[in-house]
Amino acid sequence: MSRARAVWQRVPAPVVDIVLVAVAAVDAWLIMWEHTRLGVALAALGCAALAFRRRFPLGVFLLTLPIALMQDVAVAVLVSLFTLAERSRDRRLLAGCVALSAIASSTPWPLAEVDRTMTVVFFVYGLATAAAPVLFGQLVQAQRDLARRLVEIEEAREHERALHAQAVLARERAQLAREMHDVVSHQVSLIAVRAGALQVATQDMDAKEAAGTIRSLSVTTLDELRTMVTLLRASGGHATELTPQPTLADLHKLVESSGTHVELSGELPPSVGTPAQRAVYRTVQESLTNVRKHAPGATARVELWQDGDDVGVTVTNTAPTRPSLPLPGSQQGLVGLRERADILRGTLDSGPTAEGGYRVRLRVPLSAD
Known part of the structure; x- marks a missing residue:
């Protein structure tokens, strides 16, 4: 049918x-x-x-x-x-x-x-005959109304499911934000306080410099945690102002606070898109973090470059001068950088060098968005 x-x-x-x-x-x-x-x-x-x-x-x-x-x-x-x-x-x-x-x-x-008798008979017959298409037409109308109503109900249910999913996501984000604020931020704050106390109390210049670096990195980490907490609490809305994302202008500060001897060279044109700037910054940040964790005593070189319509950065470090400590890691840093590069239609290559060091090279389009 x-x-x-x-x-x-x-x-x-x-x-x-x-x-x-x-x-x-x-x-x-x-x-x-x-x-x-x-x-x-x-x-x-x-x-x-x-x-x-x-x-x-x-x-x-x-x-x-x-x-x-x-x-x-x-x-x-x-x-x-x-x-x-x-x-x-x-x-x-x-x-x-x-x-x-x-x-x-x-x-x-x-x-x-x-003939009155036949007229009445014909009239009754005519009523039955005329009522049939009317009833059928009303049935079609009711069926059409029912179909329209079912579509409206399904749309309302879909909207309700979307609202429920958003509410669940908002609760999860709020819970995660509370955990980050109450636990992670607290621990990093303690690290910053202890590092500051050590910087003031110690007489060893190397220890004083190391404590200062730890304190500076802890403060930077707290700032990034606050940004992430703000983002999570925003739950996708537009009512909360978020901290601006880092750009190329923040590279010098990143290099100075890296705790590693880093040489920064080259420059990129001012027309580089904001997503590309963030990709460059995050690549340098992750690379220098890996140097500190896995190549103690190594030096690093950060080179910004432009090749036609592409721009990029190459981070190369020397071989470590002392054994690395077993620090916890997610093993997802370079994976995340590759995913970011793929989104921007770029590439990220990484691997060891012939001298025993490590090299990370990012290439993205100049106008990546």
């Missing part, structure tokens, strides 16, 4: 109208009692009016009503009643049209002596 309905719905409306006009005309010509000029003219007018039944359903019904005077059951009248019932919600109007159709079909034509 649904397949037949789908096929019928794919038929263009003008084709359906032409077919109905033709069927109604053949029906009127074959079953009409007398083919008088007036009768043929009225029948032709009523059949032709079916082409406009969608725009003027009531008017078309009134134009087809004379055909009911000239034959018992007229296709044109039934089609016009169905269209009117499908598009109208006025039950009184529909009841009146059914009564008019029954009266027209039970009235003898041409007018002659009336």
Whole structure:
């Protein structure tokens, strides 16, 4: 049933109208009692009016009503009643049209002596006949309304599911923000305080310098943690101002606070896009962090360069001069950098050097966005 309905719905409306006009005309010509000029003219007018039944359903019904005077059951009248019932919600109007159709079909034509008994019988028969397309049209209307209502309900449910997912995500972000603020920030703050105390108390210049570096890095880490907490609490909204992301202008400060002897060379044009600047900064940051963790005593060289429409950075470190301590790590730093480079349609290469060091090289388009 649904397949037949789908096929019928794919038929263009003008084709359906032409077919109905033709069927109604053949029906009127074959079953009409007398083919008088007036009768043929009225029948032709009523059949032709079916082409406009969608725009003027009531008017078309009134134009087809004379055909009911000239034959018992007229296709044109039934089609016009169905269209009117499908598009109208006025039950009184529909009841009146059914009564008019029954009266027209039970009235003898041409007018002659009336047999009351047969007229009543024909009237009841006409009521039943006219009520059928009206009930069917109302059924189609109710089915269409139900389908529309089901679509609205499904859209409302989808919207409710999206709101629920957003609420769950917001709660998870808020919980994560509290954990970061209460636990991680607290621990980093203690590190900064202890490093500051050691910097003041110690007389060893190397220890004093190391303590100062630890304190500086702890303060920077606290700033980044505050940014992340703010981002998590924002939950995707626009009401919270976020700390600006680092750019090339922050590279010198990053190198100076790295705790490693780093040589910075080269420069990039001012037209480098902001996403590319962040990618360069994060690459240098992750590379210098890896140098501190895995190559103690090594020196590093950060080289900014431009090659045509591409820009990039190369971070190279020498071999370590002393064994590295077993520090915890996620092993995801370089993976994240590669993903960032892929998003910007760039590349990231990394690997050991022939001298025992390590090299990380990032290339991204100049106008990466």
